[in-house]
Each structure stands twice: as structure tokens, then as C-alpha cells.
Amino acid sequence: xxxxxxxxxxxxxxxxxxxxxxxxxxxxxxxxxxxxxxxxxxxxxxxxxxxxxxxxxxxxxxxxxxxxxxxxxxxxxxxxxxxxxxxxxxxxxxxxxxxxxxxxxxxxxxxxxxxxxxxxxxxxxxxxxxxxxxxxxxxxxxxxxxxxxxxxxxxxxxxxxxxxxxxxxxxxxxxxxxxxxxxxxxxxxxxxxxxxxxxxxxxxxxxxxxx
Amino acid sequence: xxxxxxxxxxxxxxxxxxxxxxxxxxxxxxxxxxxxxxxxxxxxxxxxxxxxxxxxxxxxxxxxxxxxxxxxxxxxxxxxxxxxxxxxxxxxxxxxxxxxxxxxxxxxxxxxxxxxxxxxxxxxxxxxxxxxxxxxxxxxxxxxxxxxxxxxxxxxxxxxxxxxxxxxxxxxxxxxxxxxxxxxxxxxxxxxxxxxxxxxxxxxxxxxxxxxxxxxxxxxxxxxxxxxxxxxxxxxxxxxxxxxxxxxxxxxxxxxxxxxxxxxxxxxxxxxxxxxxxxxxxxxxxxxxxxxxxxxxxxxxxxxxxxxxxxxxxxxxxxxxxxxxxxxxxxxxxxxxxxxxxxxxxxxxxxxxxxxxxxxxxxxxxxxxxxxxxxxxxxxxxxxxxxxxxxxxxxxxxxxxxxxxxxxxxxxxxxxxxxxxxxxxxxxxxxxxxxxxxxxxxxxxxxxxxxxxxxxxxxxxxxxxxxxxxxxxxxxxxxxxxxxxxxxxxxxxxxxxxxxxxxxxxxxxxxxxxxxxxxxxxxxxxxxxxxxxxxxxxxxxxxxxxxxxxxxxxxxxxxxxxxxxxxxxxxxxxxxxxxxxxxxxxxxxxxxxxxxxxxxxxxxxxxxxxxxxxxxxxxxxxxxxxxxxxxxxxxxxxxxxxxxxxxxxxxxxxxxxxxxxxxxxxxxxxxxxxxxxxxxxxxxxxxxxxxxxxxxxxxxxxxxxxxx
Numbered sequence: 001x002x003x004x005x006x007x008x009x010x011x012x013x014x015x016x017x018x019x020x021x022x023x024x025x026x027x028x029x030x031x032x033x034x035x036x037x038x039x040x041x042x043x044x045x046x047x048x049x050x051x052x053x054x055x056x057x058x059x060x061x062x063x064x065x066x067x068x069x070x071x072x073x074x075x076x077x078x079x080x081x082x083x084x085x086x087x088x089x090x091x092x093x094x095x096x097x098x099x100x101x102x103x104x105x106x107x108x109x110x111x112x113x114x115x116x117x118x119x120x121x122x123x124x125x126x127x128x129x130x131x132x133x134x135x136x137x138x139x140x141x142x143x144x145x146x147x148x149x150x151x152x153x154x155x156x157x158x159x160x161x162x163x164x165x166x167x168x169x170x171x172x173x174x175x176x177x178x179x180x181x182x183x184x185x186x187x188x189x190x191x192x193x194x195x196x197x198x199x200x201x202x203x204x205x206x207x208x209x210x211x
Numbered sequence: 212x213x214x215x216x217x218x219x220x221x222x223x224x225x226x227x228x229x230x231x232x233x234x235x236x237x238x239x240x241x242x243x244x245x246x247x248x249x250x251x252x253x254x255x256x257x258x259x260x261x262x263x264x265x266x267x268x269x270x271x272x273x274x275x276x277x278x279x280x281x282x283x284x285x286x287x288x289x290x291x292x293x294x295x296x297x298x299x300x301x302x303x304x305x306x307x308x309x310x311x312x313x314x315x316x317x318x319x320x321x322x323x324x325x326x327x328x329x330x331x332x333x334x335x336x337x338x339x340x341x342x343x344x345x346x347x348x349x350x351x352x353x354x355x356x357x358x359x360x361x362x363x364x365x366x367x368x369x370x371x372x373x374x375x376x377x378x379x380x381x382x383x384x385x386x387x388x389x390x391x392x393x394x395x396x397x398x399x400x401x402x403x404x405x406x407x408x409x410x411x412x413x414x415x416x417x418x419x420x421x422x423x424x425x426x427x428x429x430x431x432x433x434x435x436x437x438x439x440x441x442x443x444x445x446x447x448x449x450x451x452x453x454x455x456x457x458x459x460x461x462x463x464x465x466x467x468x469x470x471x472x473x474x475x476x477x478x479x480x481x482x483x484x485x486x487x488x489x490x491x492x493x494x495x496x497x498x499x500x501x502x503x504x505x506x507x508x509x510x511x512x513x514x515x516x517x518x519x520x521x522x523x524x525x526x527x528x529x530x531x532x533x534x535x536x537x538x539x540x541x542x543x544x545x546x547x548x549x550x551x552x553x554x555x556x557x558x559x560x561x562x563x564x565x566x567x568x569x570x571x572x573x574x575x576x577x578x579x580x581x582x583x584x585x586x587x588x589x590x591x592x593x594x595x596x597x598x599x600x601x602x603x604x605x606x607x608x609x610x611x612x613x614x615x616x617x618x619x620x621x622x623x624x625x626x627x628x629x630x631x632x633x634x635x636x637x638x639x640x641x642x643x644x645x646x647x648x649x650x651x652x653x654x655x656x657x658x659x660x661x662x663x664x665x666x667x668x669x670x671x672x673x674x675x676x677x678x679x680x681x682x683x684x685x686x687x688x689x690x691x692x693x694x695x696x697x698x699x700x701x702x703x704x705x706x707x708x709x710x711x712x713x714x715x716x717x718x719x720x721x722x723x724x725x726x727x728x729x730x731x732x733x734x735x736x737x738x739x740x741x742x743x744x745x746x747x748x749x750x751x752x753x754x755x756x757x758x759x760x761x762x763x764x765x766x767x768x769x770x771x772x773x774x775x776x777x778x779x780x781x782x783x784x785x786x787x788x789x790x791x792x793x794x795x796x797x798x799x800x801x802x803x804x805x806x807x808x809x810x811x812x813x814x815x816x817x818x819x820x821x822x823x824x825x826x827x828x829x830x831x832x833x834x835x836x837x838x839x840x841x842x843x844x845x846x847x848x849x850x851x852x853x854x855x856x857x858x859x860x861x862x863x864x865x866x867x868x869x870x871x872x873x874x875x876x877x878x879x880x881x882x883x884x885x886x887x888x889x890x891x892x893x894x895x896x897x898x899x900x901x902x903x904x905x906x907x908x909x910x911x912x913x914x915x916x917x918x919x
Contacts, residue, residue, distance in 0.1 A: 055236040
């Protein structure tokens with residue numbers, strides 16, 4: 001057993017002939033179709049999980065492209081209209097000397113989403129292929145991805161707030177660009193992708209692929 | 212560690228079918244892809260066509276910022292700004308919306324809209340904040356899709372598609388016309404002009420104008436344009452005329468037009484209008500060539516036609532009948548050589564002469580030929596007394612030498628002319644100026660200054676100062692003479708003589724008594740004769756004295772004249788007069804008579820004494836009574852003479868007083884001197900004023916004419 005080196009051998013619910021409710025966590029007896037506590041559908045393993053993961057993943061990837069190409073913000077100040085993309089905004093911020101904010105935007109808008117894409121792809125691939133990272137680490141990675149995913153929305157929030165607040169007619173007004181919608185969708189899709197991933201598969205993989 | 216036994220799992224086998232196994236979630240990425248692709252395609256499809264606009268400069272045009280607008284709607288965005296290959300111009304590449312680009316004709320106009328502040332208002336104000344933009348203007352032409360254009364620096368006068376008439380106006384001077392100046396029709400702005408440009412020949416300017424529909428239908432061949440720029444002031448026989456148009460035209464200039472006569476025909480596209488100086492001249496211009504059946508004549512003038520110009524009126528008995536259409540010179544060979552003659556071409560409107568409107572030129576000429584035979588002549592006349600503008604006057608001169616309307620082939624008929632009786636205003640004015648110029652102002656000034664100097668020198672000279680003293684001394688001498696004992700003794704002596712005569716008479720009474728006894732009549736007669744002689748001497752003396760007395764008034768007159776002359780500042784003459792006066796006084800004092808007076812008196816007395824002594828010695832004469840009577844006569848004569856003497860001395864004293872008054876006035880610090888000095892000062896001030904005037908005149912001779 002390869003993984004026993006990194007993680008102690010774990011008895012899974014499946015191995016114990018039980019089913020855990022993914023919603024409320026109650027352990028059910030085998031054969032139950034629904035959770036006796038919360039009534040959600042019970043499934044020992046989600047067979048379609050990887051499909052969903054990949055589907056949401058690609059959807060997120062597709063909308064992530066325009067999110068970076070199209071302008072995120074359309075700023076009109078005294079008749080002058082400036083469009084700024086995400087990366088353009090970061091560069092502008094650096095030029096203006098606000099390196100701290102630039103870093104925040106850069107992390108929130110570029111590093112995290114991209115990292116998320118990589119992490120999800122890595123996790124999804126790790127189900128079918130052998131990877132070096134131990135089951136436990138991958139589970140932590142999954143937890144991180146799921147936790148961090150919503151924070152990518154910080155950009156969208158900023159745009160939404162700015163667009164709502166800065167409507168001073170001619171003096172200045174800010175409108176969200178196409179990229180804002182794309183980006184929001186991208187974040188949403190990657191979150192869905194992460195949600196679709198059934199972490200129990202991580203353990204199954206070890207079981208199913210004994211050394 | 213024993214594991215609990217796993218329960219029996221009810222595991223459903225995996226569904227083998229791939230398609231059945233496929234999750235519906237895959238619809239999401241497919242939809243996302245579709246949407247994204249659709250957006251991409253849409254933005255690509257709508258990104259428009261790249262066109263290139265060539266500008267001489269692209270001030271304010273910024274890539275990715277400057278928009279292109281058509282009818283104030285943004286239709287494109289500048290993508291980049293670069294130089295042309297030869298660096299001569301700037302090429303602005305702009306991406307234009309596809310539907311607009313499809314309709315762009317080759318002659319579409321692009322210009323950069325910038326903020327502009329002019330007398331006619333402010334335009335493009337929004338560009339101050341938003342930056343410039345490129346405005347496009349064109350008449351849509353579906354499918355043309357041109358992609359390379361020439362940009363203009365300024366907005367075109369006429370936006371394509373605007374209805375109206377474009378016209379060309381020719382002016383002699385473009386200083387009062389500027390781009391955008393309005394065109395007025397009866398005070399309503401109906402169009403505008405572009406910037407005037409020089410003719411290729413350089414002898415005028417041409418300006419393109421545009422009159423909007425429907426006002427352009429007012430324009431026909433009878434339309435005249437005139438300049439309403441600024442304001443015009445004219446002063447003429449009709450009084451002061453001030454005309455000011457709109458404030459905008461005051462600043463930027465403007466053109467007004469009106470149809471000045473009926474019957475104009477529609478204009479061609481290339482119709483060129485002349486711009487007249489004023490409405491008046493525009494209305495007066497009706498004549499030139501617009502009359503179809505106008506008759507052109509040539510008039511030759513020997514004299515200067517300065518003041519006559521093409522467009523000058525031709526008048527007949529004060530009525531305008533035509534216009535001067537051209538002026539030229541030609542050389543005529545005569546017996547005495549070649550002379551330059553001036554040839555003026557005039558065109559005459561037959562209708563104005565009272566002929567029918569549609570009369571043929573030949574008939575007009577026949578009429579004119581008849582009139583010339585009757586004495587119709589052309590003559591130059593001044594338009595008004597205020598100007599040297601000339602008009603050609605057709606006058607009836609029955610006395611003029613015979614002449615006919617010279618009709619030659621190929622040329623205009625020659626209308627004979629007579630010499631004008633123009634007052635040569637120019638010559639007169641020039642002559643006046645010349646005369647003013649020629650005034651010997653400088654010399655007059657120099658002479659006046661030297662005169663002043665000499666007067667000053669004379670007044671300050673030692674001799675002048677001492678002259679009064681000398682005169683005073685002379686008078687003193689004269690007074691001394693008159694007041695001398697001898698002179699004053701004369702009456703005393705006369706009294707003595709009379710006393711002696713009385714005693715003589717007393718003696719005579721005694722002698723008479725003696726005579727009654729002695730016969731000494733003969734001797735007495737002789738003595739009486741002598742006494743008679745003495746008496747005669749006396750009367751002569753008294754005559755002389757009165758003569759001398761009569762010289763004194765003359766002397767006084769001399770003195771008065773002297774005073775008058777002194778008053779009139781003729782100092783030199785004064786000196787000579789004073790000298791002659793003194794001479795006269797001298798002469799009087801030194802005269803033989805004066806000197807002889809005491810001697811003669813003495814002689815007479817001596818003779819009388821001698822006679823008396825002879826009488827005393829001699830015998831007593833018989834007819835002593837007669838002798839006494841004559842002696843009494845003699846005594847009376849002597850008394851008369853004596854009576855005249857006080858008057859003489861009075862006169863002399865008066866003379867002296869007057870002379871003294873005169874001479875006292877000559878004292879060093881006397882008021883006379885002060886007055887003289889004051890008078891000199893005044894004269895000098897006057898001289899200075901004259902010299903100032905002279906300088907002013909020299910600098911600006913015109914001021915003499917214009918008053919300043």
C-alpha cells in the first residue's frame with residue numbers, strides 16, 4: 001500500500017458497509033435510499049462527480065477568457081471614458097504606486113482563480129491517475145479550494161459596489177464591463193466545479209488501485 | 212484488529228452506456244462556450260472597418276480615446292495615429308462602425324472638432340473636457356465603402372447634404388472677411404462664407420459662400436453682394452451717414468445681398484459675384500454689363516482722368532444714364548509727334564436716356580449721333596465738391612466745335628469730348644500746401660530774432676543810456692542860457708531904456724521948451740530919425756523874436772513826434788530825431804538872432820542914447836510935438852516887443868518841461884525802459900509763438916487744412 005506511508009490506513013464508510021449523508025453527516029445503514037434525518041438522497045459514491053467537475057471546470061475556463069480580455073470596469077470621468085481589464089487595472093495600479101492594492105487585486109483576480117483551475121484539474125486527474133500527493137494532502141487541498149473559491153468574488157464585489165456608488169453623471173461614473181459578468185460566472189462555475197467534486201473518491205482511488 | 216463484517220451492499224452496476232452516463236451538467240460549459248463565442252463573434256463583427264484619414268496635424272487626437280462622430284453620434288474610435296511615409300502629414304487610423312463604413316463615400320469630410328471661441332460664439336465647448344473628436348460629414352452612399360480620406364483642419368462651410376447654393380464672391384480686399392462670416396439677406400443670416408483666398412494672379416481675393424435653402428432662391432443674376440463689415444461713416448452733401456450692421460459682422464465681417472433690379476436670370480454653378488464696398492455702390496452698379504442693349508462708347512480725354520474709375524457713373528443732365536466700364540491709354544500720332552490720350556469706355560443704358568427699353572443698339576447710336584451733331588459732348592465733372600471723384604457728364608455744348616459720333620469698324624463709337632472746367636481741387640490744395648511750405652518762416656524767425664537782439668543791444672548800449680543824460684545837459688544849457696542874467700536882463704534893460712526914454716521925453720519937454728527958445732529943429736529931426744531907426748531895429752528884433760517863438764511850436768512838434776517815435780520803438784530814428792531836436796534847440800540857442808538880440812538892443816539903446824545926447828547937446832527943435840509923437844510911436848513899438856518876450860520865455864520853459872519829461876522818461880530805471888523791456892518780451896514771446904507754429908507747420912503741413 002503506497003499511501004500507508006503518508007497516511008494511516010483508513011476504514012472508509014464504504015468499506016464498513018455504511019453510507020454517510022453528505023448533507024447532515026449521519027451514517028446510514030446500507031440500502032437506505034434517503035437519509036432518515038434530513039431526507040436527502042443517499043449515494044455511497046457519486047458516479048457522475050468527475051463528469052460534473054470537468055463540465056463546470058470547462059465552463060469556468062471558457063468564461064474566464066473573456067473575463068480577462070474584455071474590460072472589467074468602464075470609468076467615465078469628465079467625459080473621458082476609460083476601459084480597464086483586470087490585468088490592465090493591476091498594471092495601472094502599479095503605475096500609480098498602489099502596489100499593495102495591486103497585489104491584492106492580482107491575487108484575488110488572477111492567482112486564486114488560476115490556482116483554483118490548476119487545483120481542481122489536479123484533483124480530478126488524481127482520481128484516475130496516480131499522483132505523488134498523499135490522499136490526506138489532496139483532501140486538504142480540496143478543502144482549501146472550496147474555502148478560497150468564494151473569495152475570488154472580491155473583484156466582482158468591488159466592481160458592483162463601485163458601479164452602484166459612483167454614478168455622478170458627468171463628473172464620474174463607473175459601469176461594469178462584460179468581463180465583470182464573465183468573471184463572476186467563471187468564479188461561480190469553478191465553485192460549482194469544486195462542489196461537484198466528491199472527495200470520497202480520493203480515498204476510493206487508493207482502494208481501487210492497490211499497489 | 213478485526214474489522215466488522217461488511218454488510219451486504221446493494222450495489223447497482225455502473226451504467227455502461229456513455230451517453231446515458233453523460234451528465235446534463237455538460238450543457239453548462241457548452242452554453243458558456245456558445246455564449247462566449249457568440250460575444251466574440253459579435254464584437255469581431257461589430258468592430259468595424261479601419262479607415263485612414265490624413266490630417267496636416269492631429270492636435271489632441273489620441274489613439275483609443277478619440278472618437279469619430281457622425282451627426283454627433285459616435286461611430287468609431289481612433290486606433291492609432293502615425294505619420295505618413297514622407298512625414299508630411301499625420302495619418303489617423305480609425306475603426307468605424309461597419310454600417311457607417313459601408314456608406315462612406317470618397318468625398319466624405321473629416322475634421323477635428325476643437326473648442327473654438329470666436330465673435331460669433333463658442334463652439335466645441337464639450338471638447339474642452341472630453342478631448343477633441345473627429346467629426347465626419349458625408350452623404351451616405353451605400354456600398355461605397357471608401358477607406359482613405361483627406362481630413363480638413365476646420366469644419367467645412369457646408370456640411371454635405373445641406374441644401375443651398377454655393378457661390379463664389381470676388382472682392383478686391385479680404386481684410387474684412389473671415390471664415391464663417393455671415394451672409395445676410397435683409398438682416399437675416401442665411402449663410403456664411405469660407406476663408407477668403409488670394410487669386411492666382413494676386414490682384415484680388417475670392418471667397419466661397421454658401422446660402423442655405425430656401426433663401427438661395429433669392430439669388431439670381433440681378434443679385435449684388437456688398438460688404439457690411441464694421442461700420443461706415445460718410446460725410447457728404449446729404450449729411451453724416453453712419454451705418455452699423457450686426458455686432459457679429461462688426462467683429463467678423465459679413466456680406467449682405469439683395470436683388471437690386473428685376474429680371475435677373477437663374478445663376479449658373481460657376482457664377483462669380485463681385486463684392487461691393489457698400490450697399491450704395493452695389494445698387495449703383497446695376498449698369499455695368501447687365502443691360503443687354505447697352506451701348507458702349509469711347510470717349511477720349513486729353514486731361515487727367517484721375518478720380519475716374521471703372522464703375523464711375525455717366526450722367527446726363529444730372530441723371531445717371533450709364534457707367535464707365537473701362538479706362539485705358541493709347542498713343543496718338545499727330546503732326547507734332549506722339550501724344551498720349553486717355554480713352555474711357557462708357558456704356559449707356561438707352562432706357563435711361565428716354566429711349567424704348569428694347570431699342571436696338573443701332574437705333575441708340577443713331578440717336579446719339581444726332582445728339583452729338585446738336586452739340587452733345589462728354590465732359591469730366593466732379594462728383595461733388597468734397598471729393599475729387601469724377602464722373603463723365605454728357606453736356607449740351609452748342610458752342611463746341613463741330614464733331615460727329617465717330618463710328619469705326621471694330622471699335623466702339625467715339626463720343627467727342629470737351630475740356631472740363633473742373634476746379635482743379637487737387638492742384639489748388641497742392642498749391643496751398645506748397646505755399647504754406649514755401650513760407651519763409653525760418654527766415655522771418657531769424658530776422659525777428661536778430662531784430663530783437665539789435666533792439667536789446669541798442670537799449671543796453673552805453674550810448675543809449677547816456678543819451679538821455681546828454682539831452683538833459685543840453686536842456687540844462689538851454690535853460691541856463693534862457694535863465695542867464697543877460698537874457699533876463701533884456702527886459703530890465705528895455706525897462707531902463709524906456710525909463711531913459713521917459714527921462715529923455717522929460718528932457719525933451721525941457722528941450723522943447725528950449726527949442727522954443729533956440730532953433731535946433733534940424734538936429735532934433737536927425738535925432739528923431741536915429742530914434743526911428745532904433746525903433747525900426749526894435750521892431751525888426753521883435754519880429755525876429757516872434758519868429759523864434761514860432762519856431763518853438765515846431766520844436767515841440769518835433770519833440771512830440773520824437774516821443775511818438777520812441778513809443779513806436781523806432782529807437783534808431785528816435786536817436787536821430789532826438790539829435791535833430793537837439794540840433795534844432797542848439798540852432799535856436801545859437802541862432803544869430805538870439806545872439807544878436809542883446810547886441811542889437813544895446814546898439815539901439817546906444818544909438819538912442821547918442822541921439823538923446825546929441826539932442827541934449829544940440830539946439831532945441833521947433834516941431835518937437837511931431838517929434839514927440841513919433842518918439843511915442845517908437846516907444847509903443849518897444850513896449851509891444853517887450854510884451855512878446857515873456858510869452859517867448861514861457862514857451863521856452865514849456866519846451867524845456869516837455870523835453871525834461873521826455874528825458875526823465877529815459878532814465879535808467881524809468882517806466883519807459885521797463886515798458887520797452889516788457890514790449891520786447893512780448894515781441895519775443897510772439898516771435899517764439901510764430902516759430903512754434905512754423906515748426907508745427909513744417910512737421911505737418913496738413914494741419915493747416917484740417918485745423919489740427
